[in-house]
Amino acid sequence: MAQTNRNDVRVRIHKRIRQRLSGTAERPRLAVFRSVKHIYVQVIDDHQGRTLVAASSNEKNAASKSGGNLAGAKEIGKLIAERAKAEGIKRVVFDRGGYLYHGRVKALAEAARAGGLEF
Numbered sequence: 001m002a003q004t005n006r007n008d009v010r011v012r013i014h015k016r017i018r019q020r021l022s023g024t025a026e027r028p029r030l031a032v033f034r035s036v037k038h039i040y041v042q043v044i045d046d047h048q049g050r051t052l053v054a055a056s057s058n059e060k061n062a063a064s065k066s067g068g069n070l071a072g073a074k075e076i077g078k079l080i081a082e083r084a085k086a087e088g089i090k091r092v093v094f095d096r097g098g099y100l101y102h103g104r105v106k107a108l109a110e111a112a113r114a115g116g117l118e119f
Contacts, residue, residue: 014098022046023093030080030092030112030119032105039067039104041080041112043089053087055080073104074111081115091118 023029023046033040040056055076057067066072084092092112099105113119 010098012098017095017098021093021095027091027093028052028089029095030117031095032097032099032108034067034073034097034099034104037066037068039073039076039108041076041108043080043084043087043092052089053080053083055083067104070104070107073107077108077111078115080108081112081117085116090116094119 021029023044025045025047029044029046031042031044038057040058041054042051043053044051057072057076067076084090094109096105096109101109109119
């Protein structure tokens with residue numbers, strides 16, 4: 001019997017999601033990755049293969065020092081929305097990265113929506 005862990009399951013789910021989801025120049029992909037301590041988010045144009053905007057709780061100038069809680073995820077959601085709007089990006093496709101839409105991922109998405117991004 002094959003041994004699988006949570007990350008293997010998440011990666012399989014993410015691959016399945018990515019078969020149907022891709023970012024374009026008009027509507028780039030907002031990709032989320034979360035670790036135990038931090039949360040990372042990027043706005044990606046998959047056709048050009050470029051990251052347009054990125055934010056993480058690991059940055060020196062991040063308002064919150066922790067991305068391992070809801071407050072930190074909300075701060076990063078606001079930050080990515082501000083940076084995306086500064087680049088002229090208003091509409092994105094949300095890529096939850098194989099994680100459940102719950103907790104920190106949900107808080108980040110709602111904060112980005114409140115910051116002006118449309119999903």
